[in-house]
Amino acid sequence: MDTKQTTETVLLAGATGYLGHYIAEELIRQNIPAKIIARRPEKVEYLGGENREIIHAEVTRPETLIGVCEGVTTVISSIGITRQKDGLTYMDVDYQANLNLLNEAKKAGVRKFIYVSAINGDKYRQLKIFQAKEAFVDALKASGLDYTVMRPNGFFSDMRDFLDMAKGGRVYLFGDGHYQMNPIHGEDLAKVCVNAISSEEKEIAVGGPDNLSQNELATLALKAWNKPIKITHLPDWIRRMTIGLVRTFTSSKTYGPIEFFLTLMADDQLAPNYGEHHLEDFFKKEAERMRREK
Template sequence: MHVLVAGATGYLGRALCTAYARHEHHVTALVRDASRAEGLADVLVVAEATRRETLAGVMDGIDLVVSALGITRQADGLGYREVDYGANLNLLREAERAGVGRFAYVHVLRADRMAEVPLVAAKTAFVTAMHASDMPATVIAPTGYFSDMGDIFTMARAGRVWLFGDGSARLNPIDGADLAEAVVDATAAGRGWVEIGGPDVMTQDEIARAAFAALGRPARITHLPDALRRAALVVLPLLPRRIGGPARFFLTALGLDMVAPRHGKRRLTDHFASLAAGGTST
């Protein structure tokens, strides 16, 4: 099978390229900068997904498109509507033209509880467009990535972790490689919607304690009133988009249980141990 991965140089995109290649599929990586993609896939295609004309013909002969394309931290002036919605819509339209067999998209868990967050609103708008298309589609809704837990580890390394509320909100983040394998399984099975989490459900407090344990330090956790988080969400829309956008998403998600069916074998405690030994969170 010929698979095209969009957003291929990101945390999940790289894992998707590796996973589909491991399952003996021919992988095409859609990238903006070839210098960041050496050895990533059988074929590299350089294009700007926000400009549909650059996508012309790139999906001819492709059986499956998997898009992990989106903004996490804005750096180039583009907004969520242009990328998470518009660029993915361009991909979908080109896939329709090329007769691609299936389009898979990485969404976010509990999007219905975060509808006011611009990032999530843009993703949800694209999912709506997918469902209006005649093309078979798979929507992947992960809980969050191990890389997202890097901020907690960084705070622990600095000596104290600050949490909003009592730290009882639960989540089961997943390693990128495990998530990629679950995506391969979901697309192979032709599933329409799949929610995916990691093997361990932990409270925010337990995650903080695991970070301190990996560092061999006593846990020092300060619980801030959750009213401060809610107050920040009121103020953030007034800040520049590149600052307020990511913060609105992360602060909203922190107030929710983010738990999905368990997948994978890689454990967050081992990830923290790797970081403590000098590894990276990406």
């Protein structure tokens, strides 16, 4: 057993999310003692066992976090929302909930805080989602704790929008579809997050192993459904007009994810390549699952 395994105790927040459960499983795989906090503990009971404690707490309610960081050396938080719900805003969750956790970590003398933001979040602070995330990054950097900000290039799960569109037999893209991205699977990203415990890097940008243009993403999604390759390219002014309209006529609850998606689709979003999982395989498995669930 290596030194990290005998000296680290991790507090994990966000274990019920797509990435969080992979991080929990990676902590188990590396035999790192962990406290796992959850608003609904029954959803993470399967992660319990030796050296693991399941704690009922709500990051949006600081009074429930009192004492959770005692004996903890590193906090890992993947807390965040893509779509606002339950009356909670991005500032309530991505900023304030993480700040509640950070304040508790400081009181307990935690050594390091690892936070999962997103690629180029510092470049797109004007977006509602990133406004909240980067406000917390600022607070983390000023906290006095050692820290690492993870900047993944989108999750495989975020690419389901392409798959949903392809199910109808055609994918619509803005512009000519040449912009590239390399999304990453949660299991691969979880390894990077856990390995960051012993890393000295302050910010880690990471993407999956395959750099794919939007045209290639659309093609993979259509192939997963065994559909002919039908891609329609829409003028980019429609994308810009759509962003303006949703900002003007809808609430941030509605336009936040639309603004985020449409803005990032208008540029290359590439990060250093990492991992063993390929989006093509993910699309095939997801399409098979969706067929079974009909």
